[in-house]
Amino acid sequence: MAIFEWKSEYDTGIAEIDNQHMVLVSLINELHILVNEKFDRALAEEIFEKLKKYAFFHFATEENLMAQYHYDAHDNEAHLAQHRQFESEFKSVQADFENITLEECNVVLSYLTNWLTNHICKVDKRLADHIHQQRQAESEGSTHYSSAELVAQSVTEEEAISVIGSLHITQKHIGNTGEMLEQLEACIDELQYHCDVMVQSASDSVFSNMSATAHYKCTHGLKLVKLIRSNHEYLKDALNKLE
Ligand SMILES: [Fe+2]
Structure with missing residues (x-):
């Protein structure tokens, strides 16, 4: 069974965000299968790096949407803080990767799964609601x-x-x-x-x-x-x- 099962409740309704979330989930699952089938630190490190690059790219996508849709300053700041916290924790895991064991790798993967689930359900959905409202207002047409x-x-x-x-x-x-x-x-x-x-x-x-x-x-x-x-x-x- 995959460590991260995608559920419809994780959908935000914003295609670019949902598609990227699904790629992140499949990378976490790929990493989980790989390390548990046969623990290969070098290969795990490679996929970890791939996961990091994709996560950072995904954060940039969301941050561009926040700017494009003029996200509320307070919500924007709180959302960015979560992204930066994730980035710094990810980097510190990578810094110690040389000595990582299978058990520690599984702990990191559980942490990533919980973090992403929590992040999607709370802050990403909040952002998605804002984008939906803005798109709705735009489609109703502005007077110029x-x-x-x-x-x-x-x-x-x-x-x-x-x-x-x-x-x-x-x-x-x-x-x-x-x-x-x-x-x-x-x-x-x-x-x-x-x-x-x-x-x-x-x-x-x-x-x-x-x-x-x-x-x-x-x-x-x-x-x-x-x-x-x-x-x-x-x-x-x-x-x-x-x-
Ligand atoms: Fe986010």
Whole structure:
């Protein structure tokens, strides 16, 4: 029997979240079967690494959705805190992996199963409710006015002209920011590649650790740029609707 049985009550109704949760569950099950059939530490470590990368990618997906759907600041903070706690616990397990026993591996897998079940049922479902509400509101259609309508509805024509002028200036700046973000993302991406090469070719451990830290910072930087770009796209769309 699989350690993590998927149940319909874990569905959030948000396809990108549910599909990724199911991949995480199957990775945990794969790892559980592997270690209990024949304990192979090296292979277990490999799948553990795969699980970590996928979990981090999944967290980034959820965090992008939080930014895209303007999640409440308090809920956002609480959700991010859980993701960061999981990441740090996962890394500390990996740091001691050399000496891990089969029993300890099973304890870690039970912990991951409980953590994910609890996380999905509480914080992920809360986020999903918010996204459902936002999507519902969007599908009901927002009212937006053309420039001419703005002029017609404004208290004075002078005020409307001033609003439209500001709108055009903002659109111009937001266009420039979009190009800069694209260039920044390409720079960090290239930096990350160089860090990767340095980690692999480093001969002393101090340099190797420094390169690995730089690589991790690049990953974090890329995540931030993606979040900013997602906010930026949202702003650009909102401005275009106003025109
Ligand atoms: Fe989450």
